Amino acid sequence: MIRVDLHTHTNHSHARDTVREMFEAGQAKGLIIQGFSEHSPRPLGYDYPKEYREHLAATFEEYIQEVTELKNEQAPRGITVLLGLEVDWLEDQQNYIRDMIARHNYDYLIAGIHFLGTWGFDASADDWAKLAFEEKCALYERYYRTMKVMAETRLFNIVAHPDLIKIFSVEDFRRWLDLPGSMELIREALVAVRDAGMAMEISIAGLRKPCREIYPGPRILRLARELGLSITFASDSHATDQVAWNFEELARYAAAEGWTESLVFSRDGVKAIPFTEEQL
Numbered sequence: 001m002i003r004v005d006l007h008t009h010t011n012h013s014h015a016r017d018t019v020r021e022m023f024e025a026g027q028a029k030g031l032i033i034q035g036f037s038e039h040s041p042r043p044l045g046y047d048y049p050k051e052y053r054e055h056l057a058a059t060f061e062e063y064i065q066e067v068t069e070l071k072n073e074q075a076p077r078g079i080t081v082l083l084g085l086e087v088d089w090l091e092d093q094q095n096y097i098r099d100m101i102a103r104h105n106y107d108y109l110i111a112g113i114h115f116l117g118t119w120g121f122d123a124s125a126d127d128w129a130k131l132a133f134e135e136k137c138a139l140y141e142r143y144y145r146t147m148k149v150m151a152e153t154r155l156f157n158i159v160a161h162p163d164l165i166k167i168f169s170v171e172d173f174r175r176w177l178d179l180p181g182s183m184e185l186i187r188e189a190l191v192a193v194r195d196a197g198m199a200m201e202i203s204i205a206g207l208r209k210p211c212r213e214i215y216p217g218p219r220i221l222r223l224a225r226e227l228g229l230s231i232t233f234a235s236d237s238h239a240t241d242q243v244a245w246n247f248e249e250l251a252r253y254a255a256a257e258g259w260t261e262s263l264v265f266s267r268d269g270v271k272a273i274p275f276t277e278e279q280l
């Protein structure tokens, strides 16, 4: 059983439910550690078709307050609530990112690569349908080069959904993995993640998306294990019914490669928490 979920969103961005509703859903799933990792503010020019920027900007301080209150309230009960943030990694906005993350005292920071240049690549299947295979390959390559640069900044604790780039083209992504040099590029990115003291997230959210595959897929998962990476577990939930959703499968998936524990980052340091394949 996995009793930790470090990746949850709230109604302060584009998710459906409140901090407290998401927490109660986690309690019903038997979590003992729940991390909130709301999306970060993003500068103008990096836009999604359905944008939540203004709503997030208007309520961001409430997010911080609500999670902090919950954290203080639950600590005496032995339930750990963590204040995190899923930071949009924007390669040309490093000063913006440094200023933004310095504004609050977060327990941990997840780096999410959702943008290449100013294009949010995980929003529209139509964007991908127009691309030739070679163009997709160039994007896959760019994604892993971007991941390496991100890790080398040493600003973050966790890399989110480490093959999100496959979301709308998983068949082509698998073909790309078979091409010479692809796994080597991923290896370089994962080595940078490991050497920065970061963990790699294993996220069940991929099963809910068009790629229908856990992030990362099996080949990248195996490589991460060979390289000795640590892991965290993620639902990337945007509604209460997604909190710790299908974590039985996530536990089997990680255990099959040999992991027995996941990491939890907080202001107090890093802890390894064991998990098992058995359910309560």
Ligand SMILES: [Zn+2]
Residues within 6 Å of the ligand: 086, 112, 113, 114, 160, 161
């Ligand atoms: Zn994300």
Ligand SMILES: [Zn+2]
Residues within 6 Å of the ligand: 007, 009, 086, 112, 236
């Ligand atoms: Zn997320």
